[in-house]
Amino acid sequence: xxxxxxxxxxxxxxxxxxxxxxxxxxxxxxxxxxxxxxxxxxxxxxxxxxxxxxxxxxxxxxxxxxxxxxxxxxxxxxxxxxxxxxxxxxxxxxxxxxxxxxxxxxxxxxxxxxxxxxxxxxxxxxxxxxxxxxxxxxx
Amino acid sequence: xxxxxxxxxxxxxxxxxxxxxxxxxxxxxxxxxxxxxxxxxxxxxxxxxxxxxxxxxxxxxxxxxxxxxxxxxxxxxxxxxxxxxxxxxxxxxxxxxxxxxxxxxxxxxxxxxxxxxxxxxxxxxxxxxxxxxxxxxxx
DNA sequence: ACATCATATCCGTCTTGACATATATGTGGG
DNA sequence: CCCACATATATGTCAAGACGGATATGATGT
Numbered sequence: 001x002x003x004x005x006x007x008x009x010x011x012x013x014x015x016x017x018x019x020x021x022x023x024x025x026x027x028x029x030x031x032x033x034x035x036x037x038x039x040x041x042x043x044x045x046x047x048x049x050x051x052x053x054x055x056x057x058x059x060x061x062x063x064x065x066x067x068x069x070x071x072x073x074x075x076x077x078x079x080x081x082x083x084x085x086x087x088x089x090x091x092x093x094x095x096x097x098x099x100x101x102x103x104x105x106x107x108x109x110x111x112x113x114x115x116x117x118x119x120x121x122x123x124x125x126x127x128x129x130x131x132x133x134x135x136x137x138x139x
Numbered sequence: 140x141x142x143x144x145x146x147x148x149x150x151x152x153x154x155x156x157x158x159x160x161x162x163x164x165x166x167x168x169x170x171x172x173x174x175x176x177x178x179x180x181x182x183x184x185x186x187x188x189x190x191x192x193x194x195x196x197x198x199x200x201x202x203x204x205x206x207x208x209x210x211x212x213x214x215x216x217x218x219x220x221x222x223x224x225x226x227x228x229x230x231x232x233x234x235x236x237x238x239x240x241x242x243x244x245x246x247x248x249x250x251x252x253x254x255x256x257x258x259x260x261x262x263x264x265x266x267x268x269x270x271x272x273x274x275x276x277x278x
Numbered sequence: 279a280c281a282t283c284a285t286a287t288c289c290g291t292c293t294t295g296a297c298a299t300a301t302a303t304g305t306g307g308g
Numbered sequence: 309c310c311c312a313c314a315t316a317t318a319t320g321t322c323a324a325g326a327c328g329g330a331t332a333t334g335a336t337g338t
Contacts, residue, residue: 017165024159057284076282076337089239100228215303215316
């Protein structure tokens, strides 16, 4: 019942204002920054953003329905990766936005946290045995 | 009471998700496309978008408070023009978005309507004696 | 049974449109 | 000059819906 606006048009491809809607939230921007060039599973988001799992899951659902990310299940784990929108304009704006995010200190901090978490996953209860994120060829 | 989130941060410059919020609406995108490279007064928006004047005025207020457009009064008329955000990242994304809009058929139709309306303003009751839009040096 | 993740529900806030009304400026008459 | 009155634009109010966070519960795989 929620997010019906986005859901309604998700299948037709992302029109510009829908893309902007998807980008108009700090949590989603942080998620996108982490997803940008690696396939990564949900437990890392929970550990890095330090927010509740349902909250993250909802924002990921939002991005999925907006056609910006795609998910793949591997056993217990769900891997998320970027899904470049078919719409050329939307795709370009998304790429540029991700590029800009990379320069933001807050975003760099998230990436740094990801690195440290990956180097010592055994230190984080949530990440026991979690699959490592895999870099993805830059689109 | 309305738009408090935007109002709260408007003076500090536009953070990325606030810019996206401002862009996440079709009406505002149409307005921005018309404003992009000319200073233009409100009555043209009403005539071109064919929507209610309060609706347009509200969206313009939204864009104003988001720091994306600026207004200037000249007698009865209010002229709106683009206001490039101080934040370099936001400014770049805005410029690129406007560039992309230019390619969209719907937006080109609006520009076409603007031209025809400007050539024969006497045909439109709303535009009797309204000042002509003035092109602005491309930023 | 447990771990990982997704969805439902509740609640407060924001957004949006429609409609009514207020404000600001210009104009003409006394 | 002051007063109506028209014009251009802005704002208040209301209702409907969307959003975002928190919490509880469901689904899926080991």
